[in-house]
Structure formats: C-alpha cells, structure tokens
Amino acid sequence: SAGRIVVVGGGFGGAACARALKRAQANLQVILIEPNAVFTSCPFSNEVVAGLRDIHAQQFDYDRLAAEGIIVIGEAVTTIEPQQRSVMTADGVALPYDRLVLSPGIDFNFEALPGYDGTTSEKMPHGWKAGPQTLLLRRQLEAMDDGGTVAIAIPANPSRCPPAPYERASLIAHYLKTKKPRSKVLILDAKDNFSQQRLFEQAWKELYGDMIERVGLSQGGRVTSVDPSTRTIVTEFGNYTPDVANVIPPQRAGHIAEVAGAADATGWCPIDPVTFESKLVPNIHVIGDACLGGGIPKSASAASAQGKACAATIVNLLAGRAPETPRLNGVCYNTVAPGYGFSLAGNYQPKGDIFAEVEGGATSPVDAPRETRAREATEAERWFRTITADTFG
Ligand code: FAD
Numbered sequence: 001s002a003g004r005i006v007v008v009g010g011g012f013g014g015a016a017c018a019r020a021l022k023r024a025q026a027n028l029q030v031i032l033i034e035p036n037a038v039f040t041s042c043p044f045s046n047e048v049v050a051g052l053r054d055i056h057a058q059q060f061d062y063d064r065l066a067a068e069g070i071i072v073i074g075e076a077v078t079t080i081e082p083q084q085r086s087v088m089t090a091d092g093v094a095l096p097y098d099r100l101v102l103s104p105g106i107d108f109n110f111e112a113l114p115g116y117d118g119t120t121s122e123k124m125p126h127g128w129k130a131g132p133q134t135l136l137l138r139r140q141l142e143a144m145d146d147g148g149t150v151a152i153a154i155p156a157n158p159s160r161c162p163p164a165p166y167e168r169a170s171l172i173a174h175y176l177k178t179k180k181p182r183s184k185v186l187i188l189d190a191k192d193n194f195s196q197q198r199l200f201e202q203a204w205k206e207l208y209g210d211m212i213e214r215v216g217l218s219q220g221g222r223v224t225s226v227d228p229s230t231r232t233i234v235t236e237f238g239n240y241t242p243d244v245a246n247v248i249p250p251q252r253a254g255h256i257a258e259v260a261g262a263a264d265a266t267g268w269c270p271i272d273p274v275t276f277e278s279k280l281v282p283n284i285h286v287i288g289d290a291c292l293g294g295g296i297p298k299s300a301s302a303a304s305a306q307g308k309a310c311a312a313t314i315v316n317l318l319a320g321r322a323p324e325t326p327r328l329n330g331v332c333y334n335t336v337a338p339g340y341g342f343s344l345a346g347n348y349q350p351k352g353d354i355f356a357e358v359e360g361g362a363t364s365p366v367d368a369p370r371e372t373r374a375r376e377a378t379e380a381e382r383w384f385r386t387i388t389a390d391t392f393g
Contacts, residue, residue: 001029003318006087006097008077008256010034010062012041012300013103013288015391016307018070024315026069031095033087035076037061039392040130043300044384046164048134049127049141050171052338058130060392080260082281099314101276102262102269103288103307104254105129106160106298109267112250114225115234123228124245127168128160140244141172146180148243153223153233155250156190158268160289160298163195163334163344165248170200170336173208186242187214188235190222195297196334196344198366203336203373223247253290260284268292273350275323276310285310294354296346301330304387325350327358333380340370341377 002025007018010032018032039060047053062072075089086096108126110116116124125137141150150172154165169185176183185208193216194200204212215221220237226247233240233247252258252267262269262278269286270279276291278284287310288303296302309326316323331345342364348355364376 002027003098004029004031004096005099005101005314006031006033006095007101007103008033008087009103009105009254009288010036010039010065010072011103011105011288011303012387012391013303013307014101015039015062015065016304017101017103017287017311019065019068019391020308020311021314022068022070024311028315028318029071030069031071031073031097032062032065033073033075033077033089033095034062035074035090037074040134041300041388042128042130042161042164043387045127045130045134046168046171047335048130049137049168050175051138051142052171055135058134060388062392064393077256078259080256080284082261082284085283098283098318100260100284101310101314102254102257102260102284102286102290103303104256105289106251106253107255108249109252110249113223113247115228116226116247116249120226120228120247123231124226124247126248127246128248128251137244137246141175144180144183144243147182148180149184149186150176150244151186151188151233151240151242151246153245153247154187154189154191155248156222158292158298159248159251161332162297163200163332166194166196166200167334167336168246169212170203170208170334173204173211174337177208177211183211185212186240187212188221188223188233188240189214189216192217196342196363199342199364200334200336202366203340203342207337207340253286257286257290262286264292266292270353273353273355274325275313275317276306279353285314292354294351295357296328296330296348296355297332299330299332300387301332302328302348304391305330328355331383333376333383335377335380339377340373341380342368342373343376343379
C-alpha cells in the first residue's frame with residue numbers, strides 16, 4: 001500500500017478522518033481502532049435525558065466504514081511507541097503506522113475536583129460521554145418526586161461543547177414543567193459568561209419563568225468538591241444536596257493522548273493547526289476535542305471538519321506536497337424546548353498555534369420571532385441526520 005495510517009477513536013473526528021483518508025486515496029491502508037462496536041452520539045443526547053428521544057436514535061455502528069475498505073479493530077489502544085511508530089491494543093497486538101491520528105475525545109480531570117473519582121458518576125452522573133450515563137441521568141429524573149431540585153454543575157472552559165450544559169438545563173426544565181412542575185433546576189457554574197447566554201436567558205424567561213436558577217462564578221457557583229456518599233456539592237458559596245446531581249467534571253484530552261506524550265500540562269494536546277501534527281511527538285496528529293484548538297469550540301462539527309482537513313493534509317504529506325491551510329466551519333445548534341432552537345455558526349483558520357475565528361460567522365438574533373426558533377429546531381434535526389450520515393452512514 002501507499003502508506004499505513006492508524007486512527008485511534010471512532011467518534012466524530014476519527015471516523016470522519018478515516019473515511020476521508022480512504023476516499024481520498026484508495027491504496028492507503030486505513031486502520032480505525034475503537035473499543036465500542038456501537039458509537040453513542042452526545043449531540044442530541046440532552047433530548048434523551050429529557051425523555052424526548054430514544055437512545056437508539058443516537059447509536060451508529062461501523063459496518064459502512066468497514067464496507068468502504070477501512071480496517072476496523074474493536075479494541076482500545078493501551079500503549080503508543082512513537083519511536084517505533086507502533087500502537088498496541090488491549091489484546092496485546094502491535095500495529096505499526098506511518099502516521100497516527102488521535103481522536104480520543106475527553107477524559108475527566110479527577111484531580112481538579114476533590115471527592116470525585118471513578119465511581120462518583122454512578123451516584124452523580126455526568127452524562128458527558130453518551131451511553132449508560134445518559135440513561136442513568138434520565139432514570140434519576142424519572143425517579144425524582146415533584147418539588148425536587150436538579151443541580152447541574154458546569155466546569156470552566158476549555159470543555160466539551162460549551163453551550164450543551166445550558167441546553168441540558170433547558171430540556172430538563174421542559175421535562176419538569178410538563179411532568180413535575182413544582183421542581184427546580186439549579187445551575188452551579190464555574191463561569192460568569194457563557195456561549196449564547198442572551199439567547200438562553202431570554203428563552204428561559206419566556207418558557208420556564210423562574211424554574212431555572214443560575215449561580216455564576218462571581219456568586220460562588222464554582223464547585224470545589226463533591227461527596228457522592230451524601231450527594232453533596234460543595235461550592236465557594238455553600239453546600240447543596242440536590243435530589244439529582246448532574247456533576248460535569250473538568251476535562252482533559254482522552255487518556256491515550258497523555259500515554260502518547262501528546263498532552264501538555266494543560267491536559268490538552270498542542271498542535272500545529274495547519275497540519276494537526278502534535279507539537280510534542282512526531283508523526284502523530286491530534287484532532288477533535290483532544291487538541292488545543294483555541295477559538296474553535298470543542299464540538300462534533302469541529303471534530304468532523306478537523307478530521308477531513310487532517311486527512312487532506314496527510315495525503316499531501318505522504319505525496320511530498322505542501323499542506324494547504326485549512327479553513328474550518330462549525331455550527332452549533334441548541335434546542336431549548338421542542339420546536340424552539342437557535343444556532344451559532346463560525347469559521348476558523350490557523351493563527352499561530354491555535355485556530356482563530358475569522359469573518360463569516362453568524363448567530364441567531366435575540367429578538368427573532370417564534371417561527372425562526374421553530375425553523376432552527378427543525379434545522380438542528382437536519383444537521384444531526386446529515387453529520388451522522390456523513391460520519392457513519
Ligand atoms: P468522540 O466523538 O468522543 O470520540 C472519541 C472516541 O475515541 C470514542 O468513541 C472513544 O471510545 C474512543 N477512544 C477513546 N480512547 C480510546 C483508546 N484508547 N483506544 C481506542 N479508542 C478510544 N457537538 C456538536 O457539534 N453539536 C451538538 O449539538 C453537540 N451536542 C452535545 C451535547 C452534549 C450533552 C455533549 C456532552 C456534547 C455535545 N457535542 C455537540 C460535542 C461533541 O459530542 C464532541 O465535541 C465530539 O464528540 C468530539 O469528537 P471527538 O472525535 O473528539 O470525540
């Protein structure tokens with residue numbers, strides 16, 4: 001073959017990259033390594049939490065990728081030897097590569113949240129990797145009595161999908177308003193300002209009255225520790241013992257990036273944004289949530305765009321051609337109730353060591369009529385169908 005590319009992680013970044021590599025150059029050997037036979041999508045998982053959608057609508061397998069000639073290996077990568085240019089999977093098989101692409105998504109930074117460890121999420125679900133956690137949070141909401149409090153603890157940036165916690169608060173409020181109207185949503189936030197804040201706050205006032213209360217950083221909303229045995233969330237302001245505690249811990253790049261030596265002290269992976277090559281380890285490219293992207297939000301849209309641009313770069317590098325400067329676009333939809341959505345679209349280009357936003361972006365107007373919100377909710381569903389078909393279908 002013309003070269004062997006190993007891609008670690010079959011999520012939005014990795015699957016898009018593997019597919020684009022194989023389509024661009026059929027004689028490349030493309031190996032995608034992903035432990036889960038079925039991928040569960042985070043986008044639209046807040047609808048599952050709110051009882052508006054079945055989890056099966058979130059799930060995709062790798063049959064189509066395999067049919068296109070991508071070698072799909074259902075294992076986790078456990079070690080990476082950059083000097084030997086080889087990865088090893090959990091079953092002990094070593095696979096050599098010419099170039100390695102890492103798209104492992106996120107892991108949680110336990111050190112940054114005292115009291116939180118590997119088992120805390122069984123009591124205080126994060127729901128920040130979709131699957132069993134999404135369903136656990138759903139069951140806890142169903143089991144809660146009317147009049148209860150659901151707390152959502154939100155970390156500082158950088159983190160996966162900055163607006164998604166507020167979308168989740170909105171859709172949980174929708175569920176409570178419909179089924180348990182005396183209940184409350186309490187947001188404990190390590191930030192003062194957040195993405196699309198005016199649009200969210202206006203929608204909350206319009207749809208949910210005072211059902212959603214938010215305590216921001218300046219009011220002491222940052223969570224400093226948790227105690228899962230008593231379901232206590234400790235903040236700078238005081239202690240809370242909500243009926244449902246959705247604690248989203250601080251994050252970092254998926255652990256395998258650290259194993260590879262590609263993560264720095266921030267926990268994320270510095271890259272050359274023109275080629276996605278790691279600044280720390282040769283012949284390794286990092287895409288998606290795991291990379292230090294700067295102005296580009298950590299989203300499925302961005303991961304997919306990066307996956308495709310990275311594939312184009314690798315094809316050029318293997319052929320001895322200069323890489324082209326990528327121009328990425330990302331769009332992020334938020335649905336705050338059925339038939340009520342808004343969006344943020346952005347374009348990004350390399351600037352120094354990161355991506356910076358360039359002209360051409362757009363955000364939904366704050367004063368748009370309800371028809372616009374309804375249209376954007378429909379567009380959000382179309383976006384989901386398109387990106388999942390593009391990645392897995
Ligand atoms: P992932 O998609 O998480 O894929 C990583 C893959 O790597 C996983 O399948 C994992 O199993 C695999 N992996 C990890 N370690 C290893 C290993 N050692 N060996 C092999 N495989 C490994 N984005 C949007 O654009 N729009 C949205 O509306 C949106 N909504 C969201 C809602 C929520 C509630 C959340 C939490 C996120 C949302 N996102 C949204 C963000 C989006 O889910 C992520 O940005 C996106 O999944 C990142 O893609 P990725 O490839 O970096 O990681």
